[in-house]
Amino acid sequence: MSSTMMCAKCARPFTSGSILSALDKKWHPECFVCTICKRTLADQSFHVKNDDPYCANCLKENFQPRCATCRNIIDPSEQYMTYNDRAYHKNCFTCAACHQSLAGKQFCIKDNGYYCPEHV
Incomplete structure (x- = not known):
């Protein structure tokens, strides 16, 4: 009995083409996307929050604190x-x-x- 690998996102088998490994799972490259903007993360760095992948921009815009006075995002390197x-x-x-x-x-x-x- 053969075991067919399935994509973590779409649950379709890998028939041909690339297989992306990330977050201890296998993905079609087009299925590994940012949780918010849905852009592919296959060829870029990504961040994980609550086990979900995010592009750097979405992580920054949605999870970095904003200053209550100027409303700008507070960079993680700033005090x-x-x-x-x-x-x-x-x-x-x-x-x-x-x-x-x-x-x-x-x-x-x-x-x-x-x-x-x-x-x-």
């Missing part, structure tokens, strides 16, 4: 801070009055804004 479950670039977490960085400093909350002690 950032969090307050009340919101992420901030260190230079974006500033006093509402003087715009000096509050990162690592004492601050007060007034009228939904953050203030250094000098401007409360």
